[in-house]
Amino acid sequence: MEVVVYTRHSKGCPHESDRYSRKCRCRKWFDYSIDGRQVRESAKTRSWETAVKLARQKEREHEDRRLGVAPAPKTTAVMIEDAVATYIKKISDPKAGRKEQSLVKPKRMTSLLLEFCDRKNLTYLSELTPLILEEWRSGWTYRPGSHSLRIHDHHIRAFFKWAHRMELIPTDPYAKLDRFVVRNPAQTMPLSREEVTRLLAAIPLTDLSAEEKSYAHALMRLQRWSGLAITDAVTLQRDALSPDNSLELRRTKTGEAVVTALPADIADELRMHERTPSYFFWDTSVKRESAVNEALDWYRAIFDAAKVSRQTNGGLPLSHRFRDTFAVEFLLAGGSFEDLSNLLGNTVAICERHYSAWVPARRERLVQIARESIERQQAAERGVTIQ
Numbered sequence: 001m002e003v004v005v006y007t008r009h010s011k012g013c014p015h016e017s018d019r020y021s022r023k024c025r026c027r028k029w030f031d032y033s034i035d036g037r038q039v040r041e042s043a044k045t046r047s048w049e050t051a052v053k054l055a056r057q058k059e060r061e062h063e064d065r066r067l068g069v070a071p072a073p074k075t076t077a078v079m080i081e082d083a084v085a086t087y088i089k090k091i092s093d094p095k096a097g098r099k100e101q102s103l104v105k106p107k108r109m110t111s112l113l114l115e116f117c118d119r120k121n122l123t124y125l126s127e128l129t130p131l132i133l134e135e136w137r138s139g140w141t142y143r144p145g146s147h148s149l150r151i152h153d154h155h156i157r158a159f160f161k162w163a164h165r166m167e168l169i170p171t172d173p174y175a176k177l178d179r180f181v182v183r184n185p186a187q188t189m190p191l192s193r194e195e196v197t198r199l200l201a202a203i204p205l206t207d208l209s210a211e212e213k214s215y216a217h218a219l220m221r222l223q224r225w226s227g228l229a230i231t232d233a234v235t236l237q238r239d240a241l242s243p244d245n246s247l248e249l250r251r252t253k254t255g256e257a258v259v260t261a262l263p264a265d266i267a268d269e270l271r272m273h274e275r276t277p278s279y280f281f282w283d284t285s286v287k288r289e290s291a292v293n294e295a296l297d298w299y300r301a302i303f304d305a306a307k308v309s310r311q312t313n314g315g316l317p318l319s320h321r322f323r324d325t326f327a328v329e330f331l332l333a334g335g336s337f338e339d340l341s342n343l344l345g346n347t348v349a350i351c352e353r354h355y356s357a358w359v360p361a362r363r364e365r366l367v368q369i370a371r372e373s374i375e376r377q378q379a380a381e382r383g384v385t386i387q
Contacts, residue, residue, distance in 0.1 A: 001032055001033070001034060001059055001062045001063070002032060002059065003030050003031070003032040003055035003056075003058050003059050004030070004031040004032060004055070005020075005028055005029070005030060005031075005043065005048065005051045005052055005055050006019050006020055006028070006029055006031055007019060007020065007021050007022075007024065007026050007027070007028055007029070007048075008026060008027050008028075008029050009021070009024065009026045010026050010027075013026050022048040025046045025047075026046065027042065027043075027045075027046055028042075028043040028045055028046060028047070028048060028050075028051035029041065029042055029043055030042075030043055030051075030054075030055060030058065032058075034062070043055070044079075044082070045079065045081055046081065047081060047114075047117075047118050047123075049118060049121045049123070050079065050081065050118075050123045053121075053123050054123075077124040077125070077126050078124065078125050078126075078163075078168045078169070079123055079124055079125070080113070080114065080117050080122065080123065080124065080125055080127075080128070081114060083125050083163055083168055084110045084113070084114060084159070087106075087110065087159055087162055087163070088103075088106065088107060088110060090162075091103060091106060099256070099347070100255065100256070101251075101254040101255060101256040101345075101347070102347065104254060104255070105151065105152055105155045106155045106158070106159065108152070109152055109155045109156040109159070110156070110159060113136065113156065113159075116136045116139075120132070125163060125168055125169045126169060126170075128173055129173055130173045130174070130176040130177060132173075133173055133174055133177060134177060137153075137177065140152070149180045150179070150180045150181075153179065153180050156174065157174050157175075157179075159174075160172050160173065160174035160175070161174075161175070189311075189312060189320075189321050189324055190321065190324040190325040190327070190328040190329070190358075191224075191308070191321050191322065191324075191325045195306075195308050196220075196224060196325065198306040198307075198308060199220060199302055199303065199306045199308055200217060200220065200221070201306070202302055202305040202306035203216055203217050203302055203305075205305045205306075206298075206301045206302055206305045207301065208298060208301060212298055214272075214273065215273060215275075215281055215298075216295070216298040216299070216302060217269075218266075218269050218270055218272070218273050218280070218281075219233060219234070219281055219295060219298075220299075220302075220322065221266050221269065222236070222262070222266065222270060223319060223322035223323065223326070224322050224325055224326060225262055225263055225266050225326065226247060226260055226262060226326065227260070227322075227323050227326035227327060227330075227343055227344050228258075228323070229251065229252070229253065229319075229320070229323060230292055230295060230296065230317055230319035230320070231252045231253070231288065231292050232249065232251055232252055232258075233281070233295075233319075234281050234282055234288075234291050234292050234295050235252065235279065235281075235282045235288055235291070236249065236279065236280050236281065236282075237249070237278055237279055237280075238271075238274065238277070238278060238279060238280055239278075241262070241267060241270060241271070244261075245261055245262050245263070245264055245267040246259065246260070246261045246262075247259070247260050247261065247262060250345075251345040253345075254345060256345040256346075257345070258342075258343065258344070258345040259342070259343075260343050281295070295319070296317060296318060296319060299318050299319055300318060303318065323344070324354075324355075326344075327340055327344060327351070327354070327355050327358075328355060328358045330343070331355055331358050331359050332358060337351050337352055337355075337356075337359075340355070
């Protein structure tokens with residue numbers, strides 16, 4: 001018996017004219033004849049290599065039955081594709097209460113794992129050894145020592161931990177890999193109110209064109225009072241600003257919805273700018289990345305003219321200092337982390353990690369702890385014991 005693998009293409013697949021295409025991720029099926037009866041059945045995979053393996057296995061099982069050979073014990077091995085699908089379904093369950101943005105990285109990492117396994121012709125979870133997974137990690141392009149590297153590692157680690165807990169694999173191969181260490185972690189570096197004033201006042205002192213100075217002034221004030229990331233600010237659409245000066249958009253990075261409001265004078269200044277009919281700052285004849293880089297060039301020139309340090313930590317862009325400024329000023333004014341997370345389009349956990357020291361009560365407690373520690377250390381040096 002010969003089992004033929006073919007592809008049932010999804011509507012709109014660019015390879016739909018080729019029944020035996022290996023270039024797409026459409027569902028794979030089997031076609032074979034048994035006892036004079038034509039059978040077509042799903043291979044339950046989108047991987048051509050996996051489908052071929054299963055087809056050969058089906059042929060061997062048929063031949064064993066024909067020869068009267070006892071069938072091999074049924075394998076309990078779980079296909080990688082099935083495990084990933086079950087995991088994503090589990091974490092996407094509304095009852096789990098996860099926000100949509102928290103699913104982006106798990107989906108991204110498991111998709112990258114599936115692509116790697118397709119290239120290596122790996123089908124079952126049990127085939128993924130620590131050495132193979134280390135080879136996969138060596139091909140990641142995240143910046144060494146960065147938060148992105150550690151965070152994405154965390155998400156794929158969670159998948160294997162779940163698979164082991166569900167008894168899909170006898171041991172967790174990923175648990176044997178070292179965790180990534182974050183070097184030079186990003187630090188919160190808000191601008192003081194005096195520095196913001198100096199920056200705005202220094203714009204006329206730069207060599208920027210009159211148009212660039214006007215755009216830079218509006219862009220800086222927008223970031224300071226909205227907390228938008230530089231990409232979201234530069235590509236802000238005109239219809240995102242409502243007549244009541246509220247802003248509503250989705251973050252480019254995460255797709256998370258952001259709703260906030262601007263002071264009237266800043267909203268009015270924003271409306272005076274129109275690079276194109278649809279955007280305040282973005283000339284859509286250039287790529288989005290180029291538009292962001294142009295804005296960062298403005299910022300560097302302005303920081304230098306104002307003699308404000310351009311130093312940032314953790315590899316964050318210079319513009320992130322305005323986002324930090326918005327967050328810190330919001331908390332100092334009594335805002336909550338939950339509200340801040342909605343305004344920034346981040347999770348509460350991320351906001352707490354970066355900005356908890358700026359909550360007045362927490363900051364005062366930390367300062368008091370530090371002072372008490374200093375007193376004890378100084379007393380110890382004098383040979384005095386403080387009870």
